[in-house]
Amino acid sequence: MISARSLQRRANTVRQRSIRLWPLFGAPGTIIASIITTACEDHDQIMSDLGKVWVPMCALQDLPTGKASNVFVNGQRFVIARDGDVVTVLQGYCSHMLYPLKDAVVAECMLTCNLHGSQFDIRDGSVLKWPMPMLPDTHERKRLRTHETRVEDGVVYLAWPARSADKVKIRF
Numbered sequence: 001m002i003s004a005r006s007l008q009r010r011a012n013t014v015r016q017r018s019i020r021l022w023p024l025f026g027a028p029g030t031i032i033a034s035i036i037t038t039a040c041e042d043h044d045q046i047m048s049d050l051g052k053v054w055v056p057m058c059a060l061q062d063l064p065t066g067k068a069s070n071v072f073v074n075g076q077r078f079v080i081a082r083d084g085d086v087v088t089v090l091q092g093y094c095s096h097m098l099y100p101l102k103d104a105v106v107a108e109c110m111l112t113c114n115l116h117g118s119q120f121d122i123r124d125g126s127v128l129k130w131p132m133p134m135l136p137d138t139h140e141r142k143r144l145r146t147h148e149t150r151v152e153d154g155v156v157y158l159a160w161p162a163r164s165a166d167k168v169k170i171r172f
């Protein structure tokens with residue numbers, strides 16, 4: 001299912017991240033980079049291989065505004081952020097130093113990490129503010145992963161790769 005080219009790409013990514021993390025954390029940094037990279041890329045592979053179904057999550061009015069909250073999808077932790085009718089499910093950790101994004105402030109479609117103040121657009125996860133000078137590719141490279149949602153008749157639905165919606169367990 002995973003081609004040799006994709007494995008090669010994965011190996012290159014692990015190597016690059018390991019080089020960046022080595023001065024900070026030594027050998028454990030290398031292992032962490034490897035685990036994170038593999039998990040992210042496996043997830044992306046699965047997302048593209050499986051068809052998605054729309055899974056009802058909750059009533060729009062039940063979602064808090066002003067701060068992100070945890071949501072578990074088949075046991076994986078994410079955060080859900082709402083600003084008016086805009087609702088997004090995002091990765092549960094900040095892309096700066098992996099701080100949990102639960103309770104991050106959400107205002108004007110912008111989510112602010114509580115640790116160092118990085119800011120992200122909740123509509124596409126892109127970086128709006130970074131705690132250090134941004135490199136030309138920071139905006140894209142540190143983007144939070146988002147999952148497609150839609151609101152219909154006051155119900156929030158999540159697009160998720162599964163054979164049927166009843167195979168997807170949502171827990172808040």
Ligand code: FES
Nearest residue numbers: 094096097113116
């Ligand atoms: S961990 Fe989120 S800004 Fe640093």
